[in-house]
Amino acid sequence: MKRLQLQQWSGSALSPRARPACGRLLYAGLRRQTTVSSTTTDAAPAADAGVATSRQLAQAPVLAASSQMSRRLLPSPPVEAARESAKLAALHARLYLPSRFPLETLARTLVHASADPNADFNNQSLATLGDDLLAYYATEHLLCTYPRLPLTVVFAAMYAYVGKKTLAAMAREWGVELAAAPGGEVDPGLLQFHRITPGTSLNTGPITGTTRPNDDRTSWRRGMTSRVVYDDHFGEPTMAPGATQQSTSNITPTVTAEEASATFVRAIMGAIYLHAGRPAAKRFFSQHFLSRHLNISELFNFSQPARDLSRLCAREGFESPVAKIISETGRKSRHPVFVVGIFSGKDKLGEGAGSSLLEARSRAAVAALKGWYLYSPLDVRVPSSMEEDGAAPWKPVYIDPGEVVV
Amino acid sequence: MAHFIAVSKRPSSILPFLLPSWSESTVSIQQRNQSSYRRTTQRLRLKPDSSFGLSTDQIYDHIIHNPPSSAPSVYHTPTKFLPPGDVRSTLRAGTSVPNSEALPTLFKSDTTKKYHLKQSDIEEIRRLRLSDPMSWSRWKLAKRFECSPLFIAMVCEASPEKKEIQKKVLEAVQSRWGIKRRIAREDRQLRKETWGRE
Structure with a gap:
């Protein structure tokens, strides 16, 4: 296991009460959060009724002998329990987190908002920051590496890099185990959330309460360009803040394991950014997210590739594409193979093989369109590389006029 | 009867069931022995392609690159699709382009657009298709006006x-x-x- 050097932890992030060397760690400070300033914790922020009663109970002068009893009253493990958890230390070492990243924050990233509604003790704020960071780094990587990608493919690639399913798979690969139910006595190394009731239907018809105008008109078309303006970075509608609060005010919120795992990974990203800074966050992103192989050429789906290619050549001022047979075998047999190339003037744009002339031409047109859309500049630099020390002067990246509109 | 005649033309040695049972020991039963097996494997033993072998002057001094035939990668942008400032277009300038003029086109008929139809022709197409839709189908109209059936569908609709x-x-x-x-x-x-x- 990696040795944790306690003295190197940043004092700005760790309040003195949370330090294990401090002698006055009593139950009055049972629920002090590391990332909250001391004035806020002393004021005991008002939350809903259940948490308030539990905090009053916790602040009662009970002795350490009955700590297991009082821990049961808390919605999530207390802060100093992070020091006792072997799972947390193992996870910290396994992820090779920077030494300035304290175990207390790692424990906080494992508490979903459905387990502990108090915003000082759950990972909601860290996840919001981490989600924005993930979206920013993934977007700048995609747009600078493949500047001609169509919007639908950008949305699909974003979902493949930082989507919910990918993040949940990453949490599973990291070995994060799920707690059966949240509580103060649970090991803080387990992911804590209130599970959704089995048998609940997840697809509850059309979504309303989004930030889009006229979202009650379910039959209206959601165009691709409007998704850039109104929707999130996956092209899905975002929920308005008022609508979510109304739905969660009366009943206990429950989430799926996938959603909770994804929130945990986002919170890790936000916490690394807060504790270790931008370079560490970017390194973490490139090591854990960009290293996952994604074949972007498989995300395309063309319905009429020959027509699209013809429109593209007309737009760019090339000669109109002509399909020609490069080679063929067994034309009159049961399994012929044709190799067709699409030429614009003398240049070959694409090549495809198929068992009929039409199939080969269609595949050749698809190859030519992919050759256009998957153009990648030679020396790719992303805007966030300017944050490094001694970065070279910024040269503008290549920007494309846009995809083919028929 | 014809069947019997056809059978009797063959030499009786390859049809042992026609012979009486006392001559069974004399019939040579075909079987694979070692000599025929060796002959088969010798015929299957092909010489490797000349590009696999080592040339005499450059022993162990080059890389053998002999990829199987496959479709070109889509990540390889065609030279025509490179933007003006890209270095690769100048790098590829010296490479020879295979002559595409000699290749046969996909279809026999010429598919280049002629743009020869006037507004009066289009009116005529619409009138014909509406007046007698059974006889004036898209294909017949396309043949008469020397355009594609797609163009007929673009200018008018069936009743x-x-x-x-x-x-x-x-x-x-x-x-x-x-x-x-x-x-x-x-x-x-x-x-x-x-x-x-x-």
Whole structure:
């Protein structure tokens, strides 16, 4: 296991009460959060009724002998329990987190908002920051590496890099185990959330309460360009803040394991950014997210590739594409193979093989369109590389006029 | 009777069942022994391609690159698609381009657009298709006006009665299909959809 050097932890992030060397760690400070300033914790922020009663109970002068009893009253493990958890230390070492990243924050990233509604003790704020960071780094990587990608493919690639399913798979690969139910006595190394009731239907018809105008008109078309303006970075509608609060005010919120795992990974990203800074966050992103192989050429789906290619050549001022047979075998047999190339003037744009002339031409047109859309500049630099020390002067990246509109 | 005559023409040695049982020991039963096996393997033993061998002057001084034939990678941007400032277009300037003029086109007829139809012709197309839709189909109109059937569909639409008749004809044809033909046609459509995906 990696040795944790306690003295190197940043004092700005760790309040003195949370330090294990401090002698006055009593139950009055049972629920002090590391990332909250001391004035806020002393004021005991008002939350809903259940948490308030539990905090009053916790602040009662009970002795350490009955700590297991009082821990049961808390919605999530207390802060100093992070020091006792072997799972947390193992996870910290396994992820090779920077030494300035304290175990207390790692424990906080494992508490979903459905387990502990108090915003000082759950990972909601860290996840919001981490989600924005993930979206920013993934977007700048995609747009600078493949500047001609169509919007639908950008949305699909974003979902493949930082989507919910990918993040949940990453949490599973990291070995994060799920707690059966949240509580103060649970090991803080387990992911804590209130599970959704089995048998609940997840697809509850059309979504309303989004930030889009006229979202009650379910039959209206959601165009691709409007998704850039109104929707999130996956092209899905975002929920308005008022609508979510109304739905969660009366009943206990429950989430799926996938959603909770994804929130945990986002919170890790936000916490690394807060504790270790931008370079560490970017390194973490490139090591854990960009290293996952994604074949972007498989995300395309063309319905009429020959027509699209013809429109593209007309737009760019090339000669109109002509399909020609490069080679063929067994034309009159049961399994012929044709190799067709699409030429614009003398240049070959694409090549495809198929068992009929039409199939080969269609595949050749698809190859030519992919050759256009998957153009990648030679020396790719992303805007966030300017944050490094001694970065070279910024040269503008290549920007494309846009995809083919028929 | 004809069958018997045909059989009797063959030499009796290869048809042992026609012979009486006392001559069975004399019939040579064909079997694979070691000499025929060796001959077979010798014929299957092909010499490797000349590009695999080492040239005499450069021993162990070069890389053998002999890739199997495959479609070119889509990540390799064609030279025409490179933007003006890209270095690769100047790097590839010296490479020879294979002559595409000699290659045969896909279809026999010339598909270049002629743009020869006037507004009066289009009016005529619309009038003909509406007046007698049964005789003036898209293909007949395209042949008369020397344009593509797609252009006919772009300038005019069939009357609702003609659409209804055509729908009934299609239903009558499809009602005679059995399960195999129906499945085969659906499979063909599904395969066609994968052309744009893979």
